[in-house]
Amino acid sequence: MPGWFLPAIDETLAGADVVLAADGPRALEEATSRLLGRQLRRAVDEDAVGWFDWWLVELVGGLAARIRGELDRGGAGWEAPWRLLFGIASIAVPSLASRALAAARGLLRDVVQGADQPGWLHEMAEIAATGEVWQMRDAYGTRLAVIAGFAYPETKDPSVFLFDVDACGDILIVNAGCYDDVPQAAAAWRSLAGASADGAQPQPVTNADELLCLVHADEDDLYLSGRESDSALNNWYRVMRRLVDLEVALAERGMPLPARTSLFGGHDTAPTVAAFTAWSIDRHGQPPGTAAVEALAGEWFDGCLPGAExxxxxxxxxxxxxLMGDWADGEVAAAAAAAALLPDWVRWNRERAGTPEHLAALSIAAAEAEPAPFDRSGSSCAP
Structure with a gap:
């Protein structure tokens, strides 16, 4: 068992009273997300390795034991961990939510005898996506927002959930959160994404292919950078659950998400190589090295989200x-030649994409500068 597990469980139990202030399902969901997120931050800061699902299973067991102990001795400290079980049921994927609900069912008889509980507590696991979805994309085309509607039974506590996706490298959900409505979520995303998102407006999603960024989002808790945003960690469990909820709702609407396929290999780069070579001849009067352009194009398209070419x-x-810095020793010459072409490669892509000049200038400057460390967490997406 990772060393952070037991201290994180103890701290969660010690801080569980924060959930008692929740006056409705959405408030309990939010309090639960933040409470657990603090411990995931601890895990990342100490180990940069997750095992988050395993930890949640152990936490549910710890909550059940605390509740049983308090009830058996007639103590009053059972209510906060009891409510937290239902909060977990609202944000965890079904296989983990079912563990929380099973633990609650095993304690229900004694709890009911102890005190009245709000009716909405038992509806926490029933939150569902409405099927309404909006999308936004920044001017570069690699930072995307997906905003989806959610509600509890009988449309109680309606909200929208924001998935902030960075597709610059590994496709990651770099921020997430629950908001009152679409305009509020859109404003939050523009602030997160920075200048490249200025003026972006949410558009209704009418085709499931527009949600490929969610299909390809990589959420692997075994390999963390240590620079994940607090909102990403606070919403780690909730992101996974909301993706499941959204997929179910879209399928019921006859708009199932497309199957995930590999984004690596199988790209025909010949047309791109030919087009860039012709542009380069027109600009410089001579062609670039064919091997360097082929290497550049091959690396550029590998893992690229469709639509962001x-x-x-x-x-x-x-x-x-x-990536080029990691090429093998035998490819050093090819990497150097490709790096020399990178500023022109950016200029050429900027012209094809129609990226605003002031934003393109930042990309060109990055291509001309000494390579800087890449932030996998997406926190440096904004210029």
């Missing part, structure tokens, strides 16, 4: 530079 944000440039 011409996207050249400063963040993606840094990612690409890091």
């Amino acid at each position: 011409q996207a050249a944000s400063p963040h993606r440039v840094r990612y690409f530079q890091e």
Whole structure:
């Protein structure tokens, strides 16, 4: 068992009283997310390794034991961990939510005899997506927002959930959160994404292919950078659950999410190589090295989110530079030749994509500068 497990369980139990202030399902959901998120931050800061699902199973067991102990001795400290079980049921994926509910059912008889509980507590696991979805994309094309509607039974406590996706390198949900409505979530995302998102407005999603960024989002708690945002960690469990909820709602609407397929390999780069070569001849009067352009194009398209082929944000440039820096010793010459072409590659993609000049200038500057460390967490997406 990872060393952070037991201290994190103890701290969660010690701080569980915060959930008692929740006056409705959404408030309990939010309090639960933040309470657990603090311990996931502890895990990342100490180990940069997750095992988050395993820890949640152990936490549920710890909550049940605390409740049973308090009830057996006639103590009053059972209510906070009891409510926390239902909070977990609202944010955890079904397999983990069922563990929390099973623990609650095993204690229900004694708890009911102890005190009245709000009726909405037993509806926490029944939150569902409405099927309404909106999307936003920044000017570069590699930072996306998906905003989805959610509500509890009988449309109680309606809200929207924001998935803030960075597709500059590994496709990651770098921020997330629950908001009152679409305009509030959109404003929050523009603030997170920075200047490249200025003026972006949410548009209704009418085709499931528009949600490929969610299909390909990589949430692996075994390999963490240590720079994950607090909102990403606070919503780690809730993101997974809301993705499940959204997929179910879209399927019921006849708009199932597309199957996940590999984004690596199988790209026909010949047309791109030919087009860039022609542009380079027109600009410089001579062609670039064919091998360097082929290497550049091959690396650029590997792992690229469909629709972002011409996207050249400063963040993606840094990612690409890091990839070239990791090329094997025998490819040093090819990497150097490709790096020399990178500023022109960015200029050419900028022209094709129509990226505003003031934003393109930041990408070109990144391509011309000494390679900087790439931030996998997406926190440096904004210029």
